[in-house]
Amino acid sequence: MKTIGMKFKLFISLIIFVLPFLNLFGQTPTFEKCDCPFDISKIKAESIWCGKLKVPENREVVGGRMLEIMFSVIEPENPKPNPIVLMPGGPGVPPVANRVLPIVHSIMPSDHTFIVFDPRGTGLSDPEMCKEQRTARAIISSMDLSLEEERLMYKGAMLACRSSLKLDGIDINQYNSVTIAQDVHDLMNVLGYDKWNIFGGSYGVPHARMAMRLYPEEINSVVISNGADLNMMDFLKYDRRAMHNALQDVANRCKQNKDCNARFPNIEQAFYDTYNWLKEEPLTIEVSQDEFEFPNFTFNSHEFVTFIYHQLFYENEIIHLPAVLHAFANRDLGFIKKLIEYEYGSPST
Missing domain, CATH: 1.10.287 (Helix Hairpins)
Structure with missing residues (x-):
């Protein structure tokens, strides 16, 4: 009986010793290369390649759901040791196949590898969430x-x-700044980087801060820009001062440019005139059935503000803002229809 008792105690001790390591079984992060989902010729680099990182949805569950995280590695010739990782904003904006990726890459230091990823549950990363x-x-x-x-x-x-x-069995508690920071940590590990730099803008700032808290010994430097307030209730209220300043800046730059001022005079007034017009008389436009599941789109004043707010985010769209405001001020319905279909239509537009 003593022998049986000793064997049982030994078995229990072995289980207690091994149990912490079982969580890693079958869940060690790995990656495999894949085709890039964008035109790599639009980005100037020595090498561009893409891959999918495989990580557990819940790192505390053995044998649970595994996710594939899409990422892209953009390498210059003779890069410096520590890459720059983009912490995406939104929340939920996927950068890998985003049309602004070439612009974002162009403002990064040209002597570092630049790594972008679609956070779990967004873009081309698992799982596909509420595509409707x-x-x-x-x-x-x-x-x-x-x-x-x-x-x-x-x-x-x-x-x-x-x-x-x-x-669908998706654990919604596993989609947050903590798990995103853990995914980045795993990505850096499988790519062989001991140290890395972070660039985070807008809602990417909370992700950057979380990575700093969790992995301070791995992070070489952090640059944050236009950080989002975690407690904001309404982005229009939160950003109204920034939007006003940005709109004034665009208007002043246009005024100082002879050609712009000649073609699109007083664009700031055009904004307020359009707002007042749409507040009194919302515009209803018949839209393409190829792009929408409904025949008419009614565009009111606060939807107009939201639309212009989005235009102010990116340089490649800001340069068209004087023409956009001019079209609204002159009630160019054909042009406005194209803008609405571009902004709100199907992803193929």
Whole structure:
């Protein structure tokens, strides 16, 4: 009996010793190369390649769901040792196949490898989440709602999304700044980097801060820009001063440019005139059935503000802003229709 008792104790001791390591079994992060989902000729670099990082959805569950995280590595000739990792904003903006990736890359130091990734649950990374939300956004935006009505509609759409994710067995508690920072840490490890730099803008700043807290010994430097307030309730209220300043800056630059000022005079006044017009008389436009699941789009004043807000985000869209405001001020319906279809239509537009 003593022998059996000793064997049982030895077995229990072995289990206690091995148990912490079982969590790693079958869940060690790995990656495999894949075709890049964008035109690499648009980015100036010595080498560009893409891959998919495989990580557990929940690092505390043995044998659970595994996710593939899409990433891209953009390498210059003779890069310095520590890469720059982009912490994407949004939340939920996927940069890998984003049309602004060449612009973002162009402002990075040219002597460092630049690494971008689509955070889990966004873009080309697993899992695909609530793809119907783009259609919901277009429908809600087209309905000529007040800000409060629109907020309630979006809340309903988000709750429906949340329910569908739970029905699909997705653990929504595993999609946050902590797990995103852990994914970046795993990506750097499998790529062989001991030290790395971070660039984070907008909602990428909370991700950057979390990585700094979790892996301070690995991070060489951090640059953050236009950080998002984690407690913000309404991005228009949060960013109204920044938007006003940015709009004034664009207007002043246009005024100082002879050609721009001649073609598009007083664009700041054009913004306020258009706002007042759409506040009194929202514009309803018949839209292409190839791009929308509904025939008409009603564009009101606060949807106009949201649209211009988005235009102010990126340099390649800011340069067109004087023409956009001029078209609205002159009620160029054909041009406005194209803008709406581009902004709210199907992803293929």
